[in-house]
Amino acid sequence: MEKSKERYVAEAMINEYLKMKKGEYLAITADQDSNFKQLEAYLEVCHENDVACTILKTATPPGQSKAAEATVPVEATKEFLMNVDCWIDAGSMGLLYSDIYEHVMENNKKMRYMLTIHLPTDMLYDMYCSFHVEKMVELTNLIKKRYNESKAITVRNSDGMDITFEVDTNNFIAMDNGDASIPGMYTPPADINFIPKQGTAKGTIACRVVYAASQEPDAISDEPAFIHIDEGRVVGIDGEKNASEFLNNWYKKFEYDKNARMIAHVLVGLLPGSKEIASYCVIDERIYGAACWGIGHVSALDMPPEGQPSDTHVDVICPRITILFDDQVIMENGEFTCPEFKTIADVMVK
Ligand SMILES: [Fe+2]
Secondary structure, three states: OOOOHHHHHHHHHHHHHOOOOOOOEEEEEEEOOOOHHHHHHHHHHHHHOOOEEEEEEEOOOOOOHHHHHHHOOHHHHHHHHOOOOEEEEOOOOOOOOOHHHHHHHHHOOOOEEEEOOOOOHHHHHHHHOOEOHHHHHHHHHHHHHHHHOOOEEEEEEOOOOEEEEEOOOOOOOEEEOOOOOOOEEEOOOOEEEEOOOOOOOEEEEEEEEEEOOOOOOOEEEEEEEEEEEEOOEEEEEEEOHHHHHHHHHHHHOOOOOOOOOEEEEEEEEOEOOOOOOOOOHHHHOOEOOOEEEEEEEEOOOOOOOOOEEEEEEEEEEEOOEEEEEOOEEEEEOOEEOOHHHHHHHOOOEO
């Protein structure tokens, strides 16, 4: 019988990514809108490998992160998750940066957390089964090494983006490269995320898509909106009408919040099969050679010691970037041009 896509994804997830071993425990958090056919496949692969797996299902919550806790028995779930090795967050909204997440990631030192939300299996298949993991690991490790050796990073694109920030090697560099075998937070591959030195980003972000509240775009256009940054903070928004109006109105709601307009991260998408805007946040963040700038909340785990706590986190998508580590061009118009990166990227696709 032909193997189903659910089965391919489950084998990749349990064996290749999380590298779960006999005797380990997996918890899957889910709700009424989760992709249960996929979750059953995880359960099946776990069972065959003597990994004990439990699915914790609740009603669909009204929002993501802290708002996703509305339908969850919070303290009981914390206790449950304190006693497992891996956690797949497959609820339709996701518990990332909720109180449950912060508590468990802080106190369960062995936890490998994987956020998939309720993505359909076709999307999971494209993400988890489309590249050679060892090559992606090699590429992201090289990017991380060269980033940490740099003093300043510049990101540009043909829409008029031109922004520079300083490197802070104390900030955590998250990589979703297919290896989720050591404790930490993981989202679907593939990307690498940098958190600029606080207060140093200066220039202009030119974006095509805005995600402020959910996985669906709050604004999307063929024309760029411009977010002007000084000392790591949004100081003005103009350009494409819908996006700039949306963002200006959004920030009116957060006048009280001192970190709402602060730069949070820049994530570089590395998913080889994804080149166009899909109008779905988790996919668009991973578009090959695109940047996703985050503005607002950063967890203390990612930016020690205190993080950048805020009640809002906005992500904006900027296709086909050029990126410079100090004066060296690494990527140009969304493709690696620097030979040491290009040779790996060229053989990465399955
Ligand atoms: Fe973000």
